[in-house]
Amino acid sequence: MKFNEPIAVTEIAAFIGAELEGDDTLMATGINEIHKVEPGDISFVDFAKYYDACLKSAATIIIINKKxxxxxxxxxxVLDDPFSAYVKLVKRFRPFEPATNPISASAVIGEGTIIQPNVFVGNHVTIGTNCIIHPNVTIYDNSIIGNNVIIHAGTVIGADAFYFKKRADREVMYDKMESCGRVIIEDDVEIGAGCTIDKGVSGDTIIGRGTKFDNMIHIGHGTVIGRNCLxxxxxGVGGKAHIEDNVILWGQVGVSKDLTIGKGAVVLAQSGVPASLEGGKVYFGSPVEDAKVKMKEINWIKRIPEIWQKLYGN
Amino acid sequence: MKFNEPIAVTEIAAFIGAELEGDDTLMATGINEIHKVEPGDISFVDFAKYYDACLKSAATIIIINKKxxxxxxxxxxVLDDPFSAYVKLVKRFRPFEPATNPISASAVIGEGTIIQPNVFVGNHVTIGTNCIIHPNVTIYDNSIIGNNVIIHAGTVIGADAFYFKKRADREVMYDKMESCGRVIIEDDVEIGAGCTIDKGVSGDTIIGRGTKFDNMIHIGHGTVIGRNCLxxxxxGVGGKAHIEDNVILWGQVGVSKDLTIGKGAVVLAQSGVPASLEGGKVYFGSPVEDAKVKMKEINWIKRIPEIWQKLYGN
Amino acid sequence: MKFNEPIAVTEIAAFIGAELEGDDTLMATGINEIHKVEPGDISFVDFAKYYDACLKSAATIIIINKKxxxxxxxxxxVLDDPFSAYVKLVKRFRPFEPATNPISASAVIGEGTIIQPNVFVGNHVTIGTNCIIHPNVTIYDNSIIGNNVIIHAGTVIGADAFYFKKRADREVMYDKMESCGRVIIEDDVEIGAGCTIDKGVSGDTIIGRGTKFDNMIHIGHGTVIGRNCLxxxxxGVGGKAHIEDNVILWGQVGVSKDLTIGKGAVVLAQSGVPASLEGGKVYFGSPVEDAKVKMKEINWIKRIPEIWQKLYGN
Structure with a gap:
């Protein structure tokens, strides 16, 4: 997430109550999770084992719990609780803006686009030309929808990331990460009914051009999906996954977070993908394997009684 | 889908730019997919291997890419791209009609039926008597709902089929089939919250009398479900499946497309049904098997270490 | 469910047309399923094998089909059809009240709570302070939402239980149980987008303090979920399950009804839980097993070809 205009680090430090170490003349231009940072960004780190990665990252301003x-x-x-400081910054610079209208006056809606009844379009949303947004769709603030996009009824674009920090010592144990990312849906995408596509924590969830979704598909925060996928x-796809172009996922497939599915991979129905998959192959099973290998295993299981018989008689 | 009135084939040919072969005095009375055609219907075929089936079908008017x-x-x-011609006809004779109201003036709603707030009822929808349509339900155009039907909140009736033609040579690779079918929900059906029931591509998706759905159930295009199912x-059920009467599907079961599940079959939770199942039996597993056979297999797997031990010692 | 004020059993008997046996001076204070009854409650029993359990339960008034x-x-x-009599009582004392407004005048909404557009809030709903209810959420009558609760778009709170009585001799075979329970969501809960949480049949569905749900989660009727679960x-969780504190269920896990998952259990993605699980352990598979045991089994399957080879040669 980028700020509207650069902010002095001294102002940031004062706002979150941090001790400032290093170049106090710097300006912050945005705020990002560690895997997304660019120069000028604020990021945070609160585990000693990640200090080094964060200090060596592109982040210019680092909120950290050790000097x-x-x-x-x-x-x-420097302060005790970088997570809370980061959340405080997100709330300050991308505050939740309660709606005053079902379709925000700040939304930009392209020519030829049809918005059916009972749709919610949040603040600063952009929708391209010649789209159809069917009834009871919700589009959260800051989402970007391309041209020729169809979104079927009841779908939710841009809900918050499912991302919490565990605080084992507190009565309410999970501390919410405020999301400031967006959802970007490229041109010629069709999204079925009853889908949910979450915004990124600080970066963007992207649905690539020409990709088509059936109904009730869940896409986690910050996941990037290529072009012409089906x-x-x-x-269901977890957060920060990367699904490359032309991937086909059949019904009820589950994909874990933080992994890559290579170009043109096909994953058969009800499979579970716990880790990255090479492109161009067909997969099946939970956990997933090469589909032919998995089918052979299913047949081998049927031979166990014969093996038993051979070894033990009856 | 039937036209409101018969249309001369010469008019059809001129509209889609086709060369006309055969009886040019015929009138078209409707438009249908090949597996649904009736005399008077227009259908299309664009693969040589299906030419024969289409020519021998009940279709009277055949859009084809070879003379x-x-x-x-x-x-x-005759023309180069029958798929696009078919889609053009659907758009011409069943055009999308943007709503002007949350509840269309052309909808017919029976006596004693309660429509809760934030419901969308599309054009030419019929709802019977003594129904309850809970909040935030979406009923797309042309759907037909019987008497004593309950539809819980957030459910979507009649979204488009998930049906695309692959165009490997185009940048936007999947070409949308326009759906002109309907959803028909018979009397005494209850549909849970957050369900999605797609319309047929040209025929009807039907939910039989007395069938009851829990929440978040997805039914694909043109699927026909019998009476008194649970x-x-x-x-999730794919497109053009046929589920006969009294079938019970437990939680998270997935059913593939173009298959039949016989009367009274019971499919246990999380099973995956890739092909037709005989009625009157209990099934389990992904892919599904007779439940008793599957349970035995699960137990046989546990004996592999003993077999190994017998063969190899430790 | 408790009545607003005690009702004479003679009035109840007259209303449902029952013969009265025993103390006819008693007053009924509520109505409950057998596993939830308290003194003063009406319950019902219609199977001989449950007579004894019902007669010995805390229920004060028992609708029964044998003298x-x-x-x-x-x-x-005493009457022929206790189920129908029970349903008649529920309809009489907790009738469905059609909405006259998207947000009922009888709803109580706490200070600092934001209700976004297109939300439905039913009759007698209570929502605490500092909540955010996102667009297109549906909150059925009588639901109770605590403080600092976030409910994302499209979620449905309090739809009816999926609970039917089979009447094999009738054309419409499943007879609906009317639900009169509630949903209670405690403080500091976050519910994702597109979730459905059903009300209890007579008791309450409860989501414990600090629990966090991702998107598209289905919770059945009367299920009780502890604190700080993820x-x-x-x-998906069936009806009348009990999920204790600090339980983690990963994506697409299915949990059957009428079982307990113990404190701190972790169930890995796509697992199916058919029966109670001890707390403090990690589980995987469908049906679920100890995750380590299951992972070993998956590896043992891969050794079957080697076993076969040893026994049979090629």
Whole structure:
């Protein structure tokens, strides 16, 4: 997420109550999770084992819970609870804006686009030309929809990431990460009825051009889906996955987070994908395997009684 | 789908730019997929291996991409891209009509039926008597709902079929089939919350009398479900399936397309049904098997270590 | 469910047309399923094998289809069809009240709570302070939402239980149980988009404090979920389950009805839970097993060809 205009790190430090180490003349231009950071960004780290990765990342401003040596050209904002400070910043610079209308006056809707009744279009949403948004769809703030997009009834675009920090010592144990990312749906996409596509935590969830979704598909935060993919009904994909072009997921497939499915892979119905898959192959099973290998295994199981018989008689 | 009134084939040919072979005095009375055609219907075929089936079908008017011998009493409409011509006809004779109201003035709603707030009822919808349509339900155009039907909140009736033609040579690779079928929900059906029941491509999706659905059930295009079925939560059924009377599908069962599940079959939770099942039996597994056979297999797997031990020692 | 004020059993008997056996001076204070009854409650029994359990339960007033000896301090209401009599009572004392407004005038909404557009809030709903109810959410009558609760778009709170009585001799074979329970969502809960949480049949469905749900989660009637649980996307839980505190269910897990998952259990993605699970362990598979045992079994299957080879040669 980028700020509307650069903000002095001294202002950031004062706002979150941090001690400032390093170059106090720097300006922050955005805020991002560690895997998404660009120069000018604020990021945060609160586990010692990730200090090094964060300090060496592109992040310019690092909220950290230990005073360490500041790398040149950066600035550290030191305080006890970087997670809460980060959330405080998100709330300050991308605050939740309650709607005053079902279709926000700040939304930009292209020519030829049809918005059916009972649709919600949030603040700062952009919808391209010649789209059809069917009834009872919800499009959260800041979503971007391309041209020739069809979204069927009841679908929800841009709900918050399912992302919490565990606080084992508190009565309410999970502390919500505020999401400031967006959903971007490219041109010529069709989304079925009753789907949910979450926004990214700080980056964007992207549905690539020409991809088609059946009904009741769930896409987690920050997941990036390529072009011309086909997902059948009730598929679920976790957060920050990367599904490359031309991937086909059949019905009820589940895909875990933080993995890649290579170009042109086909995953058969009800399979579960726990880790990255090479492109160009067909997969089946939970956990998933090469489909032919899996089918052979299913047949081998049927031979166990014969093996038993051979070894033990009856 | 039937036209409101018969249309001369010469008019059809001119509209889609086809060369006309055969009896040019014929009138078209409707438009249908090949597995649904009746005399008077227009259908289309674009693969040589299906030419014969289409020419011998009940279709009277056949849109085809090769000049072949026209069977007697029929007419061929010859052009390069029958799929696009068919879609053009659907758009012409069943055009999408944007709503002007949440509840269309053309909808017919029976006595004693309660429509809760935030419901969308599309054009030419019929709803019978003594129904309850709970909030935020969407009923697309042309759906037919019987008497004493309950539809819980957030459910979507009549979204488009998930049906695309692959065009490997185009940047946007999947070409949408326009659906002109309907959803028909018979009397005494109850549909849970958050379900999605798609319309047929040209025929009807039918939910038989007295059938009861739990929440989040997905039914694909043109699927026909019998009477007094019970489907538990999160069941998904593909397109053009036929589920006979008294079938019970437990939670999260997935059923593939173009198959039949026989009368009285019971499919246990999370099973996957890739092909037709005989009625009157209990099934389990993904892919599904006779439940007792599957349970035995699960137990046989547990004996592999003992077999290994016997063969290899430790 | 408790009545607003006690009702004389003679009035109840007259209303449902029952013969009264036992103490006819008693007053009914509520109506409950057998596993939920408290003194003063009406319950019903229609199978001989459950007579004893019902007569010995805490229920004070028992609707029964056979004249048996009435236990002291109780009263029997004898008629042919106790199920229908029970349903008639529910309809009489907790009638469905059609909405006159998207947000009922009888709803109580706490300070600082934001209700986004297109939300339905039913009669007698209570929502606490500082909640956000996102667009197109449906909250059925009598639901109770605590403080600091977030409910994402399209979610449905309080739809009817999926609970039917089979009447094999009738054309419409399943007879609906009218639900009179509620949904109670405690403080600091977050519910994702497109979830469905059904009301209890007579008791309450409860989501415990600090629990967080991802999108498209289905919770059956009367299920009680503890504190600080995490459920990932597309999880489904049947009716009257008890999920204790700190349970984690990963994506697409299915949980059957009438069981307990113990404190701190973790169930890996796509697992199916057919029966109770001990707390503090990690589970996987459908049907579920100890995750390590299941993973070993998956590996043992891969050794069957080697076993076959050893026994039979090629």
């Amino acid at each position: 360490v040596t500041c790398p040149p050209g950066k600035v550290l904002l 997902f059948a009904g009730q598929v | 072949v011998t026209c069977p007697p009493g029929k007419v061929l409409l 489907f538990a939560g999160q069941v | 048996v000896t009435c236990p002291p301090g109780k009263v029997l209401l 459920f990932a996307g597309q999880v």
